[in-house]
Amino acid sequence: SGPPGSLGSEFNARGGGTYAAEWEPSAKYIRTWFWPRGQEPVDLMQRRPDPALWGLPYSYFSLDPSVCSARHFANMRLVFxxxxxxxxxxxxxxxxxxxxxxxxxxxxxxxxxxxxx
Incomplete structure (x- = not known):
């Protein structure tokens, strides 16, 4: 599941949307965002993404060693x-x-x- 309108028939009816993910090993987190089509941040549309401007992410995963070992995130590939x-x-x-x-x-x-x- 995800944010409202981020998948399935509702996603299709709204004309899709945009997902963004930020993996920041030095800050020890992975964050993700979703925007319905036409509601993407200006900086993203101008190909100058600045996650600090995007507000609260819809997911946040701590990569703190006491929570999740960095070994889980070695040799990663993004697959669509x-x-x-x-x-x-x-x-x-x-x-x-x-x-x-x-x-x-x-x-x-x-x-x-x-x-x-």
Missing amino acids: DITFCGDLAGATFMRDCPEVASQMSCEEFVRHYPGVA
Whole structure:
């Protein structure tokens, strides 16, 4: 789960949004933010991100050695997984897209209309 409107059909209905994450090993934290589409901070849109201006993050993870060892965060990679017809989306395709679902499966829709999905 996440902030209101940050996933699922509500996220789609609002036209998406922007996520940002800051991993700051020297300050010993990871923070994340979410903004609905059109509500992103100006500094972010100008490609000069300044997390100090973004207000309260929606998540904060302490990397203090007494809470979470830095060894947990070595050799990390950021992976984006956009699964259009996986467990979540596949299960809601008929409900969220009834007009299309009456004619084809989620997989068929993505295969035939890649620019729409």
